Amino acid sequence: MKKAIALVLTVFLVTALVQSVAGTARAAAxxxxxxxxxxxxxxxxxxxxxxxxxxxxxxxxxxxxxxxxxxxxxxxxxxxxxxxxxxxxxxxxxxxxxxxxxxxxxxxxxxxxxxxxxxxxxxxxxxxxxxxxxxxxxxxxxxRMEYGKMMAGFVAALTTRTGKIGYLGPLINEETRRLAGSAYLGARYAWEKVLKKNPKDLTFQVTWIGFWFNIPGVTADPTQVAQNFYNTGFDVVISGIDTTEAVTVAKQKAKEGKQAWAIPYDYVGACEGGSSVCLGVPYFNWxxxxxxxxxxxxxxxxxxxxxxxGPDWQDINNHRTTNVGFMEGDALAPGVKKELKTFIRDLGSKKVQLFKGPLRYQDGTVFLREGEVATDKQVWYMPKLLEGMQGAGSAK
Amino acid sequence: MALETALTLTVVLGFTTLVLLLAGAPPLESYRQIVKGSLGSWGKVTHVIKVWIPLTLAACGLLYTFRIGLWNIGVEGQVMVGAVLTTYVLRTGSDGQHGQYLLAAALLAGMAGGALWAVMAGYLKTRGGVHEIFAGLGLNFVAQGLVLWLIFGPWKQPGIASMSGTETFAEHLWMPYLEGLRISPAALGMTLTSVVLTAYMLRATRFGLYLKAIGSNEKAAFLFGLRPQATMILAMVCAGGFAGLAGSFQVAGVYHRLIPAISSGYGYLALLVVMLSGFSVWVSPLVAFFFACLNVGSIQLPMVLQLDSSLSGVIQGTLVMAALAMHAMRARSRKGGGPDAGG
Incomplete structure (x- = not known):
């Protein structure tokens, strides 16, 4: 037994040596x-x-x-x-x-x-x-995915019938706080300025799973979190995680006869296979x-x-020039599309600036004073969620 | 014996080749990449050794419990608790003082943690009549739960709630390694010492003899005046201590923080290592080296051949089945059973 194992290991070692010598020989151009x-x-x-x-x-x-x-x-x-x-x-x-x-x-x-x-x-x-x-x-x-997330929030608010938007969050850190916050600001802007409704009637709930994607037994299960949203009156779920569970669950719910929409994240093709429920996707174009x-x-x-x-404001979906974009999904209503176009134009021209005071944190403390526009660093390091958002905002 | 090993290896190789062919991968090229990726350069060998260290330590521990006839499945949890206690000690040392003393204390704490976890399974066995497999499995889940809770709760990074892991320790709390080699000489030395010590304990001491006697026939050993239950606890302490040290090295030497998968499955893998090496002290480190090569080398499958690297999991799985089959065959031929064979 020992001899056999020793033999195998010897063969293993000799092969390795031969390999490494051969490896160094070919290293041309x-x-x-x-x-x-x-x-x-x-x-x-x-x-x-x-x-x-x-x-x-x-x-x-x-x-x-x-x-x-x-x-x-x-x-x-x-x-x-x-x-x-x-x-x-x-x-x-x-x-x-x-x-x-x-x-x-x-x-x-x-x-x-x-x-x-x-x-x-x-x-x-x-x-x-x-x-x-x-x-x-x-x-x-x-x-600068903040812009993509603002667009996601914007179309979510114009689409929801129940006034309840769910945000499927990964883990809590600076990046995820500012992205969830951006989605909320986009949603609130649409709700208040386009629909002329009271922001108090908009529910924006963030639920975190604990990592960027599902790790069974370690994170919360994103499929269950998404289902839970749809089962409790939320009809649009914005995903902040790396994978597409939200779209899959929305499709299931739509099949069951519910009104359900989803906005995945990260990848330009994330709507494929779920186009009937997909409002669009904010994506990175690396x-x-x-x-x-x-x-x-x-x-x-x-x-x-x-x-x-940042995005190429001339055309945020030009793959040769833009760094972030928003690809519209098939489930996006024509009226909303028109509003989105205006919104994107105004973001690009800075006519609309969403990280602008007055803005408060979830706990009521002041983030930006009246008229104050956040610096890049202020946005990057946003320490808490914003007023009007529900869900855990930091780790105490 | 040699025939069995040869048979096992043939089965493993044949089945793995079949799987590779089914996956559309060139088997020879795949094997070549695994070998090259694990032993092709000094840098690669150092990474193999980094995996070999905890695997061999856990295997050393298991030799004691196998010798006395205990299936210490709980070794995985013992690695985790060792890692937890090491993290606990290192977390106290952010001020930059006394790095080496703190590291020593952290390693001792890791060993104590692993031993404690093992003793719990031991007492459940000797006092509670719970089979050590179930006790161990249960405690593994508890240990994993503990790790997750600590990472997401009390030990989370400031302002962050992530399953990524705890804050990385300051560099003076890392196991010092040789520049350019990436191996901690201390960890390597302690592991080699552990192998020699285990061989000595099992072969040349009264304790080793008791383990074997009780493992062979508990009742007879009792009639001869031995104390099977106390000896079992002692064997568990040894097993847990070595497993805990493996966990300590994972924290202090490899990841420099606590992460959810801190044990890397080395506990379970060590069970296979020891079984596959026929419960031998001297063969176990070699088999552990082989598994370490597989672990490090298989990363080449996705990187070079664009294959899914879970294929290495299939290879390991095949080894498990083959090892178990070999074990069963051997047990039948001796009409005995139980993991009591010498090496």
Missing amino acids: KPYTFGLLLVGPYNDRGYSQAHYEGGQYVEKTVPGARMIYIDKVNPADRPGITIPQLVDDMVEKGARLVIANSDDMKDGIREAARQHPDIHFVHVSGDDVLTGKAPKNLVNTFG GPGYSGLVKKSMTGPWKSEWTWL
């Missing part, structure tokens, strides 16, 4: 390789797929760029695997730039960036540059942003910076 770490599956119809297709866009549009990626990078899906370990592997495979797409990778990517000072790193959604924790080779970037980063990494200089990329 390299293209410019960038690595992409995705928190969810590359085909999740949500957050990670948007990044994956952004990477594919770079391969198509930037000559010489080649992507390597690994998906499901989270400790539940890949027990025992760490971010620095994956980065080591990508660097061995020739990556000169590594992009980490999730908030959850913040500490791991910082550690990896310190270990590889000559490699360029991007942490999407992070703020290490703002907090001063970032090493020199680490860049933060994100899309192609242009990623191309810029890869080009910068190729030619230099690479410096630590924090960027927040």
